[in-house]
Amino acid sequence: xxxxxxxxxxxxxxxxxxxxxxxxxxxxxxxxxxxxxxxxxxxxxxxxxxxxxxxxxxxxxxxxxxxxxxxxxxxxxxxxxxxxxxxxxxxxxxxxxxxxxxxxxxxxxxxxxxxxxxxxxxxxxxxxxxxxxxxxxxxxxxxxxxxxxxxxxxxxxxxxxxxxxxxxxxxxxxxxxxxxxxxxxxxxxxxxxxxxxxxxxxxxxxxxxxxxxxxxxxxxxxxxxxxxxxxxxxxxxxxx
Amino acid sequence: xxxxxxxxxxxxxxxxxxxxxxxxxxxxxxxxxxxxxxxxxxxxxxxxxxxxxxxxxxxxxxxxxxxxxxxxxxxxxxxxxxxxxxxxxxxxxxxxxxxxxxxxxxxxxxxxxxxxxxxxxxxxxxxxxxxxxxxxxxxxxxxxxxxxxxxxxxxxxxxxxxxxxxxxxxxxxxxxxxxxxxxxxxxxxxxxxxxxxxxxxxxxxxxxxxxxxxxxxxxxxxxxxxxxxxxxxxxxxxxxxxxxxxxxxxxxxxxxxxxxxxxxxxxxxxxxxxxxxxxxxxxxxxxxxxxxxxxxxxxxxxxxxxxxxxxxxxxxxxxxxxxxxxxxxxxxxxxxxxxxxxxxxxxxxxxxxxxxxxxxxxxxxxxxxx
Numbered sequence: 001x002x003x004x005x006x007x008x009x010x011x012x013x014x015x016x017x018x019x020x021x022x023x024x025x026x027x028x029x030x031x032x033x034x035x036x037x038x039x040x041x042x043x044x045x046x047x048x049x050x051x052x053x054x055x056x057x058x059x060x061x062x063x064x065x066x067x068x069x070x071x072x073x074x075x076x077x078x079x080x081x082x083x084x085x086x087x088x089x090x091x092x093x094x095x096x097x098x099x100x101x102x103x104x105x106x107x108x109x110x111x112x113x114x115x116x117x118x119x120x121x122x123x124x125x126x127x128x129x130x131x132x133x134x135x136x137x138x139x140x141x142x143x144x145x146x147x148x149x150x151x152x153x154x155x156x157x158x159x160x161x162x163x164x165x166x167x168x169x170x171x172x173x174x175x176x177x178x179x180x181x182x183x184x185x186x187x188x189x190x191x192x193x194x195x196x197x198x199x200x201x202x203x204x205x206x207x208x209x210x211x212x213x214x215x216x217x218x219x220x221x222x223x224x225x226x227x228x229x230x231x232x233x234x235x236x237x238x239x240x
Numbered sequence: 241x242x243x244x245x246x247x248x249x250x251x252x253x254x255x256x257x258x259x260x261x262x263x264x265x266x267x268x269x270x271x272x273x274x275x276x277x278x279x280x281x282x283x284x285x286x287x288x289x290x291x292x293x294x295x296x297x298x299x300x301x302x303x304x305x306x307x308x309x310x311x312x313x314x315x316x317x318x319x320x321x322x323x324x325x326x327x328x329x330x331x332x333x334x335x336x337x338x339x340x341x342x343x344x345x346x347x348x349x350x351x352x353x354x355x356x357x358x359x360x361x362x363x364x365x366x367x368x369x370x371x372x373x374x375x376x377x378x379x380x381x382x383x384x385x386x387x388x389x390x391x392x393x394x395x396x397x398x399x400x401x402x403x404x405x406x407x408x409x410x411x412x413x414x415x416x417x418x419x420x421x422x423x424x425x426x427x428x429x430x431x432x433x434x435x436x437x438x439x440x441x442x443x444x445x446x447x448x449x450x451x452x453x454x455x456x457x458x459x460x461x462x463x464x465x466x467x468x469x470x471x472x473x474x475x476x477x478x479x480x481x482x483x484x485x486x487x488x489x490x491x492x493x494x495x496x497x498x499x500x501x502x503x504x505x506x507x508x509x510x511x512x513x514x515x516x517x518x519x520x521x522x523x524x525x526x527x528x529x530x531x532x533x534x535x536x537x538x539x540x541x542x543x544x545x546x547x548x549x550x551x552x553x554x555x556x557x558x559x560x561x562x563x564x565x566x567x568x569x570x571x572x573x574x575x576x577x578x579x580x581x582x583x584x585x586x587x588x589x590x591x592x593x594x595x596x597x598x599x600x601x602x603x604x605x606x607x608x609x610x
Contacts, residue, residue: 039429069429071428071429071430072430072431073353073425073428073429073430074353074376074430074431074433076265076351076352076353076375076376076377077265077376078265078266084501085502085504087488087489087490088489088500088501088502090489090490091488091489091490091492091496091500092420092489092496092497104347104350104351105265105351105352105376107347108347108348108351108561108565109265109266109561109564109565109569110266110564110565110568110569111265111266130490139347140346140347140350142345142346142347144343144344144345145345145347150568151347
């Protein structure tokens with residue numbers, strides 16, 4: 001069953017994450033009841049003080065499951081640097097799933113979108129080639145940035161890559177926006193964006209755990225067209 | 241009386257300017273630093289030259305200070321570096337917080353690993369003081385603090401068993417890479433970006449190669465053939481950087497860290513390329529000195545005042561990130577950031593020497609160099 005949300009984080013499960021299968025996590029689960037998750041990016045790697053953490057939530061949701069969390073939350077780095085580190089960490093830790101928080105530093109540094117797209121797509125494909133599933137965690141939702149073209153472009157780019165590469169995305173902006181609206185429509189005040197981040201991290205852990213369980217027990221996963229593997233840098237491998 | 245411009249101070253100055261530029265991610269001018277075409281970058285140069293400078297502080301064989309005085313001085317130096325790290329971290333946090341408030345943009349609070357400072361202040365402040373929480377791009381100085389804390393032990397070992405320093409360093413390095421021993425961060429889980437157990441090798445290599453005898457003497461006597469061996473390594477590294485070609489790390493035999501490119505563990509391909517790089521690039525110094533003496537004088541001053549310049553450079557890099565964000569990053573604003581940044585760094589390097597000059601003229605004791 002999907003991992004549950006706490007009361008503060010209640011929103012529609014489908015709004016939280018796109019549905020995409022996690023075949024390598026499922027295979028690991030079937031084989032040994034143990035899954036290894038590599039978390040890259042500071043928010044993804046955080047162990048929330050209030051709402052538990054991704055591994056703990058997953059273990060509660062799936063009986064007998066052992067989750068090994070490998071947190072490599074170096075922050076400040078751009079996607080290009082994180083991508084290089086992901087290949088190394090995969091070689092060293094052999095995870096079944098990479099949880100990659102992406103976009104914030106690149107959006108703030110105004111990294112050209114084409115470069116960012118190449119980095120993410122190449123890395124996602126490299127991971128797939130190496131039998132590692134990936135979940136992308138998007139940008140933080142910020143009201144004042146909704147009118148910022150670059151912020152929206154990075155957010156949309158991550159969504160588009162998710163669809164194109166059939167990769168699960170935790171829709172952090174949408175989830176945070178829905179939480180804000182829910183608070184207002186429930187008679188409360190909209191939480192201050194400067195103050196709600198800790199709750200945001202708690203919910204983020206729950207959304208990621210939910211996304212993983214949905215990916216694992218993928219009933220209702222929409223059918224997708226198989227992707228033609230695109231050439232990887234630097235040497236395109238001909239497909240036979 | 242300040243030191244005359246020399247090769248060590250000059251290259252240290254080069255490293256400091258490179259670090260300032262490369263710590264502004266996305267900036268146009270980073271393509272002109274050697275990190276763009278070299279496997280190793282200015283961090284390697286900075287740590288290596290810190291080891292070299294330690295040799296100058298410890299003294300050459302036959303011209304050494306009293307051991308107790310040396311140990312106290314080195315611990316004092318480590319304490320100064322630690323204080324500098326705390327100061328620049330606090331300034332950085334204040335800069336991020338005030339920018340987020342001014343621009344009404346809490347996204348900035350997530351920048352450079354700062355989010356935990358604002359969202360979990362209680363454990364994170366413990367982490368900041370304990371150096372287990374480091375902001376992005378503010379992670380070299382913690383490495384330097386650890387290395388300088390180890391420096392008294394290196395100095396003692398060097399005094400009584402000089403030939404054991406490098407083998408012990410290599411042993412620690414190999415054990416670290418074999419068992420993938422990382423230094424954990426907290427409260428954000430992860431590892432130190434610069435693993436001191438691995439990076440101490442580059443520091444000790446600088447310390448060892450600065451010796452006039454032993455390995456350092458050997459390198460000086462055979463520098464020409466060494467450069468011929470080093471040149472193809474540097475060229476190969478450049479080709480790798482431009483083609484992005486490197487063997488798949490998952491196909492490497494265990495222990496994999498010995499064969500893959502990794503900055504955190506300062507892996508052997510990186511160390512080897514760096515040693516080759518300095519062997520080749522050091523050949524250019526006499527020509528730079530001859531044809532661009534003003535540049536040598538200018539950058540040597542940075543090197544002589546490296547701690548001040550490094551600290552101000554770290555803050556300026558963050559300021560550069562913020563300015564780029566505000567003006568949506570373009571070549572014109574990047575030019576302004578680099579020109580103004582280097583000018584402020586030059587002022588930073590000039591001020592302590594001017595202060596010393598004034599003191600000397602007034603007949604008081606000169607201040608300690610940074």
